[in-house]
Amino acid sequence: MSKMPEELIREKSERLSRVMELKEPDRVPLSFASCFGEFMARYSGITVDDFLFNYDKTRESAVKFASDFLHDMLVLAPGAEGFIFSVAFSNHPDIAPLVRFLTGPMHDILNDKYTRWPGRELLHNIPFQFIGGEFMSLSEYDDLIEDPVEFIIKTVLPRTCGTLEAPGSQQAMAALVRLGMESLKFGSFLGALGADLARVGYPSLPITFAYCPLDFIGDFLRKPTGALIDVRRVPDKVKSACEALIKPILNVALALKPAGANLAFIPLHLNEYLAPKLYNEFYWPYLKRVIVELYNNGIKSFVFFEGYHDAHLETILELPRGWGIAYFEKTDIRKAKKVLEGHSCVMGGLPIPLMVSGTPEKIEEYVRNLLKDVMSGGGFILAPGVAEIPGETPIENMRAIIKAVEKHGRY
Amino acid sequence: MGSSPLDELVDAFVNLEEDKVLNLVERLLKEGGDPVDVLEACRSATKIIGERFERGEYFLSELVYAGEIFNRVMEAVLPKVTKEIKPIGTIVLGTVQGDIHDIGKNIFKAFSQAAGFEVIDLGVDVPPERFVEAVIEYKPNIVGMSGLLTLAIESMKKTVEVLKSAGLRDKIKIIIGGGRVDENAKQYVEADEWADQATIGVRKCRELISVMA
Ligand code: B12
Numbered sequence: 278m279s280k281m282p283e284e285l286i287r288e289k290s291e292r293l294s295r296v297m298e299l300k301e302p303d304r305v306p307l308s309f310a311s312c313f314g315e316f317m318a319r320y321s322g323i324t325v326d327d328f329l330f331n332y333d334k335t336r337e338s339a340v341k342f343a344s345d346f347l348h349d350m351l352v353l354a355p356g357a358e359g360f361i362f363s364v365a366f367s368n369h370p371d372i373a374p375l376v377r378f379l380t381g382p383m384h385d386i387l388n389d390k391y392t393r394w395p396g397r398e399l400l401h402n403i404p405f406q407f408i409g410g411e412f413m414s415l416s417e418y419d420d421l422i423e424d425p426v427e428f429i430i431k432t433v434l435p436r437t438c439g440t441l442e443a444p445g446s447q448q449a450m451a452a453l454v455r456l457g458m459e460s461l462k463f464g465s466f467l468g469a470l471g472a473d474l475a476r477v478g479y480p481s482l483p484i485t486f487a488y489c490p491l492d493f494i495g496d497f498l499r500k501p502t503g504a505l506i507d508v509r510r511v512p513d514k515v516k517s518a519c520e521a522l523i524k525p526i527l528n529v530a531l532a533l534k535p536a537g538a539n540l541a542f543i544p545l546h547l548n549e550y551l552a553p554k555l556y557n558e559f560y561w562p563y564l565k566r567v568i569v570e571l572y573n574n575g576i577k578s579f580v581f582f583e584g585y586h587d588a589h590l591e592t593i594l595e596l597p598r599g600w601g602i603a604y605f606e607k608t609d610i611r612k613a614k615k616v617l618e619g620h621s622c623v624m625g626g627l628p629i630p631l632m633v634s635g636t637p638e639k640i641e642e643y644v645r646n647l648l649k650d651v652m653s654g655g656g657f658i659l660a661p662g663v664a665e666i667p668g669e670t671p672i673e674n675m676r677a678i679i680k681a682v683e684k685h686g687r688y
Numbered sequence: 689m690g691s692s693p694l695d696e697l698v699d700a701f702v703n704l705e706e707d708k709v710l711n712l713v714e715r716l717l718k719e720g721g722d723p724v725d726v727l728e729a730c731r732s733a734t735k736i737i738g739e740r741f742e743r744g745e746y747f748l749s750e751l752v753y754a755g756e757i758f759n760r761v762m763e764a765v766l767p768k769v770t771k772e773i774k775p776i777g778t779i780v781l782g783t784v785q786g787d788i789h790d791i792g793k794n795i796f797k798a799f800s801q802a803a804g805f806e807v808i809d810l811g812v813d814v815p816p817e818r819f820v821e822a823v824i825e826y827k828p829n830i831v832g833m834s835g836l837l838t839l840a841i842e843s844m845k846k847t848v849e850v851l852k853s854a855g856l857r858d859k860i861k862i863i864i865g866g867g868r869v870d871e872n873a874k875q876y877v878e879a880d881e882w883a884d885q886a887t888i889g890v891r892k893c894r895e896l897i898s899v900m901a
Contacts, residue, residue, distance in 0.1 A: 403839075408788055502791055505752045509706065552747040588747070 285478030289349045293480070293658075296622050297577065299599060301655035305648060305686030307679065308624065308660040310352035312378075313404030315668025316675075317342045324402045326395045329355055330381040332466035336473055344477045346675050351479055352542070352664065353470070356380040356463075357392045357407050360488050360529070361437075361497040365429045367525040370532035375460035377486050377529070381405065382462075386455045388439030391497070404668070412436050413498040415507065418514040421498070422521045433498065485538035487530040487571060487578065489564040490519035492546045501547060508559045519563040527570055534576065540601070541571050542579045544664070549584030549607075556589050568596055577601035581664055582608060590616050606662050614651040624658040626651065627678065632661060632670045637677035644681035652686060659686070693721075694729045701733030702740075704750060706757050713764050723768045727802075730761050734802040738887035751886070752791060755798035762801065775806035777897040778828040782810035782819065784835045784843035789866070793834035796865055796886040800832075803890045816843070816850035823856050829897050832889075833879075836866045845877040861896040865889050 280288075288303070295302040311317060314328035314335065321338040328335050335355050343351055356378025366372040376383070384394050384405075393399050393406045412433055413421065420428045434441050440452035471481040494515070495504035507515050530541045543564070551560055568578045578601035586608045593603060598620050605613055605625040614623045626647055631640060644659070651657050659682055661667075666675070691699070693716055700708040716726055737754045740746040779800060783793050790812050797807050808826050810818055819831060831851070833844050844864055851857050863881040864874060874882040881896060883889030 406788075502752050502794075505749045506756050508749075509704070509753055550748040550752075552749050555747075555749050 280478070282476055282478040286475065286480045289478070290480040292349055296656050296658055297599070297602065299619060299622060299654075299656040301653075301688045303688060305652050305682055305688075306349040306658045307682045307686075308350035308352065308658050309346070309348050309666055310660070310664040311666055312354050312356065313665055313668070314338070314355055315404050316666040316670055319668060320345075320672065324395075325404055326381075326401055329395065329405060332462065336466065336470050339470060340473045340477060343474055343479055346679060347478075348679060350482065350658070351474065352482065352484070354378050356383070357405050358496060358544070359383070359391075360486065360493065361391075361429060361433070363486065363529040364488075364493070364522075364525045365426065365434060367426055367528040367532075370528070370535075372457075372460070373529045373532045374485065375464050376456065378463075380459070380463055382459050383456060386452055386459055387441065388452075390437050390439075407496075409496055409500055410437075411498075411500045411503055415511065418507075418511060418518055422514065422517045425518075425521050426525055437497075483538045483540055484579070485530050485533040485541045485576065487541040487543045487567050488526050489543060489545055489547075489560065489567070490522040490526065491515070491560045491563065492544075493522055493526070494518060495547050501550070504547060505550060508555055512559070515559055519559065523563060523566055523570075526567055530567075530571055530576065531574060534574065539576050540579050541576050542581070543567070544581045545583050548582055548586055548589060551589075553588050557592065561589070561592055565592075565595060568600060572597055572600050580604060582606065587612070593617060593621055596621070602658065604658075604660065604664070610647070611650050614657060617656075618654060619656070622656045622658065623651070624660050625662055626657075626659050627661045629662050629667055632674055632678070633667050635674060637673050640674055640677040641681045641684070644678065645685040648682075648685045652688070655688075694725060697726070697729045698733045698736075701730055701754075701757065702736050704737075704753055704757065706753075706760070709757055710760055710764065713761055717764065717768055723765045726761070726765055730758060731802045731804070734758060734799055735887070738799060738885075742885065742887065748791070751795050755795050758798040758802055776804040777830060777893070778806045778808065778826060779830045779832050779893065780808045780810065780819065780822045780826055780828040781832040782814035782822075782834070783812040784833050784840050784847060785813055785815045786843050787835045787837045787840040788812040789836040790834070792836070792866055792886070796832070796834065796883075796889050799886045800890050800893060803894065805830075805890075805893065816847040819847050820850055820854045820856065823851065823854075823860060828860060829900060830861045830863060830893055832893075833862070833864045834866050835864070836868055838868065840866065841868070841873050841877060844873075844879070848878050861900065863889060863892060863896065 292302040292306045296306055315325055317338045318325045318328040321341045323334050323338055328338055339353055359377060359379030362376035363373045379392060381394055384392055390410060393408055395401050395403050435444055441449045443449055491504055495501040499507060571578055581604045583606050590613060602622045602624050610626045617623055631643055693712060697712045700712060713726055734754060741751055781797055783790050797809055801807050808822060810822055835844060862879040864879045865883045867884055869882045869884060881892040883892055
């Protein structure tokens, strides 16, 4: 079991690129992801506060996790949903990617209303929370449509970030300088983390980020329910706004292309809420444009389909074959694999209740049965059903997952 | 179907035609229609909408919008309502401390109002003491607690304890709701009922008040 890191990296990269090409690898790849760091922090004996506010400790904790729980793909982003900041800087490719995640220290600097953090608005030692809210009125759609970036910078950020409330003030200027300094620290943290992970045999993921326009409206401007009601009351405005958001979203995603990024992560939220008719009118056409445009630019997409996506599964087939990875939460994964066979790389499969409350025996049995049904033909990545390892997952259950893939996932 | 304006109202509501619903309500009220009949029509519409949701024909997008339309109808009807519409019961409702998920709570609110309950909505992230104050002030039949986070279960338990030590527990029935609640959660927090769907919640609230009566 003592392979050299270079050899491990080669193996894992090969495994991942084969599934992305919809072929059979040597074994089903296993992926873990984390934003909140609850599991990693607990395992490595630090507080969640430290994981989220002290980049050195985050790094140590993540590397310990990666060395002790061998898997193939680690997606780690210790920060909250901050895509609006990337859009605000979308005309500045040197800045946009660095503010994609709103980290704990950035929250301290910006004093934003989008999130709450341990030891600040929350008790110690629990993960941050994304709260969102309504920060744009119905009558402001026209301003958003006319120039989304200007509108966000001039109107939305002053409303959502305490320290930016008086644009041009000393406080606001200082906050932006501090944000710049902090984002550099975060950037070098990510670089160092990549190097550390390479030393223990993990390839770095050439990842960038995009968003679905209607989710952008729901998450950062109008609240999720606001967006759902707006599609009824001002359908044409919502469509024009989605249209107007495509370009800045693409600019964010393409900012990392010169650095070699070729996989765009896109987390979806409103997908499961929408009846097919609304999905096909207000959501999917714009998301599809983002994905296809990126594909034409040599960037595949890595889409997290939150909740149940069963009602919209077939629409994915409208994308070019091999467009990327479809990561499912609660969607019936067997059905997804069947529908998308030979077209999309399918990811997911481990239910959260099983990870948290199952036994190692139950987990092995579950993984064996699942893989029997979904692994043939390749194009499948096993992962927890949420892009997060639940904090209360027993350590022996994590080990059981890894062992089960090793035992039952070989081709 | 021969359609009276009230049938038309039910149809328009079920099909979520907001403008048509509001126009019909306005016309009915102007022509001296009984506000009680108007509310009754909206009630049966929300019942049908709930059933469509349970059958998977309607999605959350429809439930949320139905709740919104119902709020607008209430705004139009309430000023006309004379004292004779007595609510069938009063519910103090809130999303418990630490949790801000309110989509489900708001849907439950609209559906229980549609069923004839008066609902006092305390909003989100409601501390136990706030529930106590509201129970003293409004003397509800039922306290409804909503929550989706795992930690919400703890907040619910704490709220029940605080209600107990304020000596209010046996004056009310408690129902909990939200995606994560179940029979175990109900027992753990010592509530009287639980529901993970608005329509079921409304049914249970009806049962609770009939037991009390
Ligand atoms: C929308 C959403 C959000 C929105 C909330 C918007 C809002 N204003 O409500 C936003 C983005 C802000 C959000 C934030 C967070 N969320 Co959230 N969110 C969801 C999501 C996607 C849907 C919830 C929802 O609205 N469901 C639809 C409604 C209609 O269902 P419902 O609430 O169950 O309500 C029905 C019934 O239960 C019943 N009902 C509801 N209330 C009541 C009350 C009574 C008395 C009765 C009788 C009935 C009843 O009637 C309703 C209609 O049938 C779920 C995932 C999911 N698919 O469930 C995660 C989820 C609930 N969130 C989760 C988490 C972790 C969070 C965050 C902590 C994430 C973060 N770290 O930033 C924050 C927490 C914020 C906080 N302090 O509460 C987790 C909870 C996990 C856990 N075990 O704790 C979930 C399950 C996602 C996941 N899989 O991880 N979230």
